[in-house]
Amino acid sequence: MRTRTGQLLPFTLLLPSIVFLAILILVPLIQAVVLSVVTEDGAFSLENFQRMLADTNVSDAWRNTFLLLVLIVPLQVALALAIALLINSRFRGHRWFFLIYTLPLAVSDLAAGLLWLAAFTERGYLNSLLQSADVITQPVLWLSFDSFGGLVAAIVIAESWRTTAMVLLILVAGLELIPRDFLETAELFGASRLRRTVHVVLPLLRPSLQSALIIRTIFAFQTFAVVLALAGRNLPVLAGEAYRWYATNQDEHIAAAYAVFILALSIAGVIVYLGLLPRHREPELQQ
């Protein structure tokens, strides 16, 4: 491209965004770490982490967050992959179906919880349906404080429903990058649809799968409002505890310790994925 305008203009145009994002990401990131390792009077101490670990909710919060992550992320990636392959078969009207499938993208985590609350609440539509079909004789308390399985299932369903749309967008865009003639060549050589999918599509989709897994895992560590909407305080999660320590207990240092904990888990998650799914090699079409 031309250089006539000089090299200065693009940087001038980018500078406001760079400065803005640096201030709103890097500064609070450092501030979070600082807050978590100093006490009220400003002295360095690991006391905040000790108090966080001594909190009665911390082990539940950590366990629940992790449980939701290992249930939701694989489920939704598998679901999104199946739907993406369906869309990518480009059947007549696939664009309209794709539009419907992306609608949950507009739904916040809080709203998703409330939408599914209509289904799972005591006198909700799930119980109504089951009762009308004579499967149950009285409403089941899916979201009761002592029904851990029901609470987890409801949150897994609501959060998978909401965020599968995002993974779907990533995977459909990834599928579109795969040259059609790769598939046509494979078909010409007699590869079945299943073999084409496993040996051509999936290896080429690996970068998209990897970014989908990383993005969803980082967001899963921050699961918050969907849990509060469906389970209230009966199912503590890490982000919910950070919120509680800041807003209710007004202790910004322990809240920051939770934030740093979430940060450490997110970094660990990214490292695990980059290690598990190394950069893909060139596909071996001639197999």
Added chain:
Amino acid sequence: MTARVLDRTLIYACAAVVAIWVLIPFYLIAISAFTPQSNVADYPKPLIPTAVSVGTLQLFMESSGIVPATLNSLVAAALTVVVGLALGAPAAYALARFRFRGREVFRAAVFVTRMFPIAILAIPLAVIFVRLGLYDSLISVALVHTAMALPFVILIVGAAFVAVPHDAEEAAETLGCSRWGAFLRVALPPAAPGLAAAAIFAFVISWNEVFAASILTVRTRTLPAQVLASLSTSPLALKLVAGFVMVLPAVVFIVLIRKYVRLAWGPR
């Protein structure tokens, strides 16, 4: 031939099942929101409503704090749109038009910042805003929402500018337009739908955001923050109406910008 028909039937059956799975919660929240007050406690509830009323919706809008919270949400979202476009559109233009050192680094940074970790950053940001005297203000909420929306604005607007052939701009300059004039008259008009789509996307991000808004405000709550704060005290019927009211505009907006939505989470 029959195998083909079978194949096609299977594809449409699968597509329909997924569509029903996606649409059901929208349907349930809509019929919940329009259930008359007198039928709220009915059980079992009919899946096709027998009576429809806006009474519960009215009650929700009249309950304390909802109207000001809705106005706060609109102001925060509007600020997010304005600041997001003011910062993001020039950056998008730079990425679309110029090759320069560090371009790839910046593009990668844009992709990474889509994962803005709000649960990690909201608490230190609140502490910073308290020191700056900005705590519990819509400005602080809008600044954080802008940071969340900015990478998406850059991606969507950038795609719009890439689609405008830059020969046209050069031709305009050759014919005597200034650099700025060529941009305004040649590059900007065809990119306008992309700018509008980015504005709507930024609006939806702000309208939906709950964690930062809850942490950063006490009295100046946005609608999601207000709904979250009253979750444990408000009656079920009003919670469901709240879900409906929050979802409806966002869904309408996403349908409006359907052609651009795929850019938001596209690969590099």
